[in-house]
Amino acid sequence: MQSTMMKTPLSLNHLLERAGHLFAGNEVVSRLPDKTLRRHTYGDFYRRTRSLASALGQLGMKKGDRVATLCWNHHVHLECYFGIPAAGGVMHTLNLRLAPEEIGWIAADAKDRFLVIDDVLLPLYRQFAHLHRFEKVIVFPFSGAPVDAGLADYEALLAAADPDSFDYAAHDEDDPVAMCYTSGTTGRPKGVVYSHRSTVLHTLVASLGDFWGLRGTDVVLPVTPMFHANSWGMPYGAVMMGVKLVFPGPHLHPDDLLDLIQLEPPTLSLGVPTIWMGLIQAFDASQVAGSPNHGRWKLPRGMRSLVGGAAVPEALIRAFDRHGIWILQGWGMTETSPVCTISYPRAELRDATADERYRRAAMAGVPVPLVELRVRGDDGADRPWDGQSVGEMQVRGPFITGSYHQVPVDAEKFTEDGWLRTGDVASVDALGFVKISDRTKDLIKSGGEWISSVDLENAIMAYPAVAEAAVIAVPDEKWSERPLACVVLRPGQSATPEQLRAHLLQHGFAKWQLPDRYEFIDAVPRTSTGKFWKMKLRERFVK
């Protein structure tokens, strides 16, 4: 027996058509370099995006060609999200926080034909231009200054194009629409290529009530960059539901974000823990009578806030909750589109204490629909969901990558039965909450036992004189591996290895778990996305 359902392919073009026809009056607001706001409607967005698609066709873009973007969060970047795929192209977001050599390497690896770039980012472009030749560099006059002759002007291209006569490139749902490179802490970045299908499915799932809970009456502030994991997919969800978007442009300083929140109060905002920490510190400081910014800001009570990209400390969740803002923590990777787990208020926790609810909120969360998740031990067996047993978190689903662009599938990243190995060590409890305890690469295997570098780091950082600590594994003939602690002291303070050892013993660590070496350093090296870059520490201290 056969299903009688239509075989209509999933398509981003449908979301674009939807926004153009249903939400033509709703707004997309972008903050410009001079901090003024530019307002577009979804009606403008629809026509401009179709103009972009038409213009790319005129420039000779062929199906499957990569068009890179090097842009902040704003309306033109949104146009690229839909206009490039509409013309059959693949949008490749370049991460402006990477080293110029890395950006150039990535553009060359992806064989990007065209580049759409903010005029304010041209100085960065010139630092890697020698590494990859784009056929055409299309400059968005974001600052308002005229575009240099010799470079293509995005606005002029759009003005010359005809949105009405544009026809969408034919496609099936598995055709690619976008690619991102992983910001690997080890090895070369690798390309992940999303399809119409994966993007539409991820958008539907992430938009559901318990996660983003997107409604057409929402006002969404995506602080997470559109050049990193597609701003977690929010641009697609916003267009699907027709929500008002408020883009911060290049202004991510806490004071700037708080100013923007006064001008356009969001009902939903997205950011990473470091920026959110700065935000709440700036706000709380302004509450003190006589402080420089006293009375300058209000926080929108009832706003939902999605925070992810790194573990969200419970203290941050409590700090926002004091102002009536609930933080939903999410976990994901470039490889997973990225939303994989979200920590949301569960029916089963309705009668739980506030402490218990904060504890859950500080976990990575519960797998979302269409994501299968398992925790696998070194012995190849799945660990029970008992909140205790740890193993490597592995995931599978229609918006999770099964390979990397032009890289042979290897056993380090994928299991034989086709699951993605996340490289994170986790346990899952009876309600399905995932707790990430470590990176597999950061676990220290000592004498057949595992030592968690994250547990050691947290305990060392709880010592008053310590600002930061990163623990790495050092090869050891007898024990296989032993821990080494890299410690950054607070300015003007001191600590000795003996003091730290005593501190750790007090915190319940066994003697065999204590680091054998302590290295006092000036700062922990970080990746472009703010994560501890332990590879650099290993290069320095492990001979």
Add this chain to the structure above:
Amino acid sequence: MQSTMMKTPLSLNHLLERAGHLFAGNEVVSRLPDKTLRRHTYGDFYRRTRSLASALGQLGMKKGDRVATLCWNHHVHLECYFGIPAAGGVMHTLNLRLAPEEIGWIAADAKDRFLVIDDVLLPLYRQFAHLHRFEKVIVFPFSGAPVDAGLADYEALLAAADPDSFDYAAHDEDDPVAMCYTSGTTGRPKGVVYSHRSTVLHTLVASLGDFWGLRGTDVVLPVTPMFHANSWGMPYGAVMMGVKLVFPGPHLHPDDLLDLIQLEPPTLSLGVPTIWMGLIQAFDASQVAGSPNHGRWKLPRGMRSLVGGAAVPEALIRAFDRHGIWILQGWGMTETSPVCTISYPRAELRDATADERYRRAAMAGVPVPLVELRVRGDDGADRPWDGQSVGEMQVRGPFITGSYHQVPVDAEKFTEDGWLRTGDVASVDALGFVKISDRTKDLIKSGGEWISSVDLENAIMAYPAVAEAAVIAVPDEKWSERPLACVVLRPGQSATPEQLRAHLLQHGFAKWQLPDRYEFIDAVPRTSTGKFWKMKLRERFVK
């Protein structure tokens, strides 16, 4: 260039696994024939559903075999929704409101192998048993009475099965999971066959924030029958998000529903206008001091209510809103899974008057994601979305049927370019709100102009002495068609054709639009779903 995403198929089994692992503690409550409540958890649901699937395999069920259900809304029906597809079967819900001969005809047409039936519905079964022989009749002892020897006992089957050793039937996402027959007002019923893919996509879309807005903390009361258009798909959404379900069983009287609402206050409820009208009338009557049910009930303020299946009068929306309950009207067909349009509060109407918001709420609503909608005129051209121009509403999308089970595709139901012809005449306004004015079959084409039978009916029903009116077309040599009004008078009241003509002229109808004939009848015949059955009137009055 290829996408790197996994090719994981969409699957109902994933939703079942999800519920079993994440929501094992949340509840599914069913009201039994004796009005007591039976409580199961999603953990029970998971194990029982896998037992059902295992038992069906033991009975020799093969992939694609149809298993019919003849059941009220309760936990066992939910088990069939997932257990039959888990074993590779196709759940075929029989509509217990149809005439017995029609049920038998439908079971034979679908070639149903097995039947799962409530014991309280066995008398109905015996009325059509001669029309189709099921290989096995599996009786759910819903009433608590022992199952007759000679019939299979659902609970005994489950008890003998092993949920742990069960393996899901292999499938791809286009494989069928369920079928429903259309309750056509013309011609024989026709089968619509849903797939894993169409069901998962419909579930994701309908669950979104502006539509069902499903969250795990919701308590959902589905009054809409699980034997008609899959209770609008809510069972799938509930399992996906792990919401608490409260099933009314066979007790759909307004007093019974109000009693159930006291016991298990819902945050979301689903029903058809006639039942909701009875509900609010019973409740409002109970508010009168000294009335029989005075003080018996409270309505849960803030509850959302989805009402559809027939046009929702604005008066009903206002009546519920007075008690803090907002009605979301939806439109759909068995052919469309069924959610196609929903009327929800739009950002653009934030500053609109209450009257304006009620007016929109009384429209069919806005197309949901993945549904493409157009309004096509007789000339084959699309009508503009100006709120004025009418044409036939046509839809396309991955959860809309492209054919009927074993029926050749015909031009009356599908366009040449593959859209479903809904048979509804509609206009769409600039915000995308659909207003349905008539059925194409009910339009009267007189002298090259269209006369709306619905407009005439509404105007005639506004005459005080008239209880109901249905207007049909009568063939006419000169004008092609002319209107005939069938009128039901209120008890003890009277009206003449002359009086009705004068009334219609006062209401702004032109002379040529007035009915040529008036027939006074005892009642308007209705279909099993409560719609005017104009075919019966045409049989009676059109020679």
